[in-house]
Amino acid sequence: MRIARAYKIFATxxxxxxxxxxxxxxxxxxxxxxxxxxxxxxxxxxxxPARLRLALESLGPIFxxxxxxxxxxxxxxxxxYADELARLxxxxxxxxxxxARQVIEQSFGRAVDELYIDFDDVPVASASxxxxxxxxxxxxxGTRGREVxxxxxxxxxxxxxxxxxxxxxxxxxxxxxxxxxxxxxKPGEVVSEFDKYLHDELDMMHEGANASQLRRNFQGSDMxxxxxxxxxxxxxxxxxxxxxxxxxxxxxxxxxxxxxxLKKLSRVGVEIFFTQVFRHGFFHADxxxxxxxxxxDGRYIALDFGIVGSLTEIDKHxxxxxxxxxxxxxxxxxxxxxxxxxxxxxDTRAEELEAAVRTVCEPFFEKPLSQISFxxxxxxxxxxxxxxxxxxxxxxxLLQKTxxxxxxxxxxxxxxxxxxxxxxxxxxxxxNEQIGWRxxxxxxxxxxxxxxxxxxxxxxxxxxxxxxxxxxxxxQSYIQLMREQKRQNAWLALxxxxxxxxxxxxLVR
Numbered sequence: 402m403r404i405a406r407a408y409k410i411f412a413t414x415x416x417x418x419x420x421x422x423x424x425x426x427x428x429x430x431x432x433x434x435x436x437x438x439x440x441x442x443x444x445x446x447x448x449x450p451a452r453l454r455l456a457l458e459s460l461g462p463i464f465x466x467x468x469x470x471x472x473x474x475x476x477x478x479x480x481x482y483a484d485e486l487a488r489l490x491x492x493x494x495x496x497x498x499x500x501a502r503q504v505i506e507q508s509f510g511r512a513v514d515e516l517y518i519d520f521d522d523v524p525v526a527s528a529s530x531x532x533x534x535x536x537x538x539x540x541x542x543g544t545r546g547r548e549v550x551x552x553x554x555x556x557x558x559x560x561x562x563x564x565x566x567x568x569x570x571x572x573x574x575x576x577x578x579x580x581x582x583x584x585x586x587k588p589g590e591v592v593s594e595f596d597k598y599l600h601d602e603l604d605m606m607h608e609g610a611n612a613s614q615l616r617r618n619f620q621g622s623d624m625x626x627x628x629x630x631x632x633x634x635x636x637x638x639x640x641x642x643x644x645x646x647x648x649x650x651x652x653x654x655x656x657x658x659x660x661x662x663l664k665k666l667s668r669v670g671v672e673i674f675f676t677q678v679f680r681h682g683f684f685h686a687d688x689x690x691x692x693x694x695x696x697x698d699g700r701y702i703a704l705d706f707g708i709v710g711s712l713t714e715i716d717k718h719x720x721x722x723x724x725x726x727x728x729x730x731x732x733x734x735x736x737x738x739x740x741x742x743x744x745x746x747x748d749t750r751a752e753e754l755e756a757a758v759r760t761v762c763e764p765f766f767e768k769p770l771s772q773i774s775f776x777x778x779x780x781x782x783x784x785x786x787x788x789x790x791x792x793x794x795x796x797x798x799l800l801q802k803t804x805x806x807x808x809x810x811x812x813x814x815x816x817x818x819x820x821x822x823x824x825x826x827x828x829x830x831x832x833n834e835q836i837g838w839r840x841x842x843x844x845x846x847x848x849x850x851x852x853x854x855x856x857x858x859x860x861x862x863x864x865x866x867x868x869x870x871x872x873x874x875x876x877q878s879y880i881q882l883m884r885e886q887k888r889q890n891a892w893l894a895l896x897x898x899x900x901x902x903x904x905x906x907x908l909v910r
Contacts, residue, residue, distance in 0.1 A: 406564060406565070406568065407568060409460070410460060410568060410572075413456050413459055413460055414456060415443065416443055416444055416456075417443075417444055417445075417452040417453070417455055417456040417459075418443055418444070418445045418449070418452055419449075419452060419453060419456055448481075450481045450482045450484075450485035450486075451485055453468075453482065453485065453486070454468065454485045454486055454488060454489060457486075457489065458489065461565075462493050462528075462529030462530075463529065463561065463562055463565040463566075463599075464565065465489050465529065466529055466530075466595075466599065467569065467592075467595050468486045468489045469486070469487075469489050470591075470594070470595045470598065471483075471486055471591065471595075472484075472486035472487040472489065493527055493528055493529045494527065495523075495524045495527035495532050496527075496532065496555055496556065498521075498522025498523060498524070498534070499522065500556050501522070501524070501532065501534060501553040502520070502522070503556070504553050504554060504556055504638050504639065505551070505553060505638075505639050507638075508636040508637070508638045508639045509634075509636065509639070514539075515539065516538070516539060516634060517536035517537060517538060517539055517549070517551065517634075518536065518537045518538070518539050518544075518545050518546075519536060519537055519545075520534060520535075520536040520551070521534050521535045521536065522534070525550075529555075530554065530555060530558060530599075530602050530603065530707070531552050531553055531554050531555060531602075531605075531640075532552070532553060532555070533550050533551065533552050533553075534550075534551045534553065535548075535549075535550060535551075535644065536548075536549055536551050537549065538631065538634065538641075547631070547643065547644075548643075548644040549631065549634070549641050549642060549643060549644050550628070550641070550642045550643075550644050550645075551634075551639065551640070551641050552605060552608075552639070552640040552641075552642070553638065553639055554603065554605065554637075554638040554639070558603070559603060562599060562600075562603070566592070566595075566596050566599070569592045569595075570589065570592050572588075573588035573589045573591070573592045574588075574589060576588045577589055598707075598708055601707060601708070602707035602708065603637075604637055605635060605636065605637055605638060605639055605640035606635060606636070606637055606640075607707075608640055608705075608706045608707045609630040609632065609635050609640050609642075609706075611706035611707070611709045612627060612628065612630050612642065612706040613630050614683060614709075615627045615677075615683070615685060615703065615706065615709070616628070616629065616630075618677070618680075618681045618683065622700075623700065624669050624672065624673050624676075624700060624701060625673050625700060625701045625702075625703060626645065626696055626700050626701065626702045626703070627702075627703050628642040628643035628644075628645050628702075628704070629642070629643040630642055630643075631643070645694060645696070645702045645704065646696070646697065647694030647695050647696045647697070647702045648694060648695050649690065649691070649693075649694055650690050650693045650694060650695055650701075650810065650814075651690040651691075653813065653814065656695055659697075661695060661699055662699070663814045663815055664814070664815045664817075664818075665699075666695065666699065666701075666814050666815075667810075667811040667812070667814035667815035667818045668811075668815075668818070668823050669701065670701065670807060670810060670811050670814070671807060671811055671818070671820055671823045671824060672823060672827065673701060674688075674803070674804065674807045675824055675827045675828070676827075678712060678717065678720070678800065679717055679720075679721065679827070679828070679831045680831075682711055682712040682713070682714070682716075682717060683709065683710075683711050683712075684709065684710050684711075684712075684800070684803060685703055685706065685709060685803070686708045686709050686710040686799045686800075686802065686803050687705055687707065687708040687803075688703070688803055688806045688807060688810070689806050690810060691705075692704045692705040693810070708799070710799040710800055710803065712800070715742065716797065717831075719738055719742045720797075720800075721828050721831060721832050722734065722735075722738045722832075723735055723738050724824070724828055725825075725828055725829070725832065726738065727762060728821060728825065730762075730763075732755045732756075732758045732759040732762065733751065733752075733755045735755070735758045735762075736751045736752075736754035736755040736758055737751050739754060739789075740754070745789045746789070749789055753789075754789055757788065757789070761781045762781065774805075774808055774820075808820065
């Protein structure tokens with residue numbers, strides 16, 4: 402089976418002329434010659450980036466999804482390749498409803514009709530990893546309960562994925578050896594990153610946990626609805642969620658007919674994104690139009706939680722500083738933020754990085770702020786940083802992909818959307834909370850339990866660390882302090898004596 406799959410990949414690569422990647426690569430001369438012996442008819446009518454996209458499409462859903470992930474790595478790929486791969490559409494025919502019933506029954510050890518009422522064998526949505534069926538929970542008295550969406554993993558998908566991932570790893574190793582940019586492009590790391598995302602999507606319990614966290618973060622929100630997870634009806638292969646009634650956000654004419662304020666909706670979408678990033682540090686990382694609905698009351702509905710991103714406080718601070726500095730045209734601060742984050746070598750000259758950032762960013766300000774793309778700003782910064790050996794963090798690549806999705810969606814709803822007007826107050830307030838007195842007070846409160854544990858043991862730990870020198874040093878400091886205070890005030894000298902005695906006593910213990 403693996404040999405047959407490897408041959409199909411080989412034949413597909415040859416048919417679309419992907420052996421052109423090997424031209425001029427002395428290490429891969431033999432492989433290029435082997436490709437030339439293949440009798441398959443070739444299709445070289447389009448540019449190489451387009452042929453790469455077509456090859457991935459013909460190899461099936463796993464390679465399509467890999468291409469989609471690869472398209473987000475604009476820090477690694479040339480722009481024409483990233484743009485072409487971004488066109489990949491994951492449209493997969495559904496599998497038979499009876500197979501879905503078998504997966505559910507094997508997962509729960511019970512008949513589908515014991516779990517659900519009116520389980521619809523015809524799926525409402527289908528993708529490369531799973532498909533969704535509509536049903537109602539069966540209550541104890543046999544009547545209809547909650548309306549639910551039942552997401553079922555494709556039968557046998559795990560073995561197919563493992564096989565394709567193994568072949569992708571082999572291709573990545575080959576590219577790393579044979580391509581001039583192999584080491585810089587890090588194909589092995591890209592495949593490993595894809596492996597992680599894909600295996601997360603294969604575990605419905607993992608997706609359910611993501612949904613629960615996002616729902617908890619927006620509990621009571623007037624901006625975003627997240628479906629409830631029914632864990633009694635969820636397993637690794639099956640996820641049962643609250644059914645959400647709404648209109649797909651791509652159906653703009655219908656939203657307009659329903660009286661939805663599209664300008665407000667676009668602004669709220671941006672606010673939701675920045676709330677996830679800077680308030681929660683946990684964001685939905687697959688927010689394309691197919692995963693977003695609008696509820697009858699005008700709130701957003703989030704769906705499909707297989708891919709999420711998380712940010713540390715350092716990540717959030719870095720992003721906020723960069724965005725604010727960019728819109729203040731403070732390119733030196735953008736450069737120093739990169740250096741302080743440790744994502745460029747410590748010996749990088751801030752002035753050189755500043756000049757490079759200015760060259761990339763200054764043209765943006767020839768346009769109205771309403772036309773400036775946050776996602777493209779971040780993308781250009783990543784591309785510029787490549788010259789300075791920046792190690793781009795995977796979570797920031799996910800963030801950039803999500804930001805581009807949000808921007809495209811927002812401007813589809815409102816072409817005049819000014820992201821800066823929406824985002825700047827949010828970022829400014831967040832920064833003030835982080836570095837002002839409120840931030841300091843919050844940090845002290847958060848760290849208080851830790852300090853309560855550390856402080857009583859601090860003298861002993863200092864004594865252990867310094868050994869016998871601790872008492873000698875403290876005594877000398879105490880004597881010096883007493884002499885100084887004696888010159889000024891006898892009462893202060895007495896206080897110094899008492900404090901010194903207490904400290905020495907604590908250390909001697």
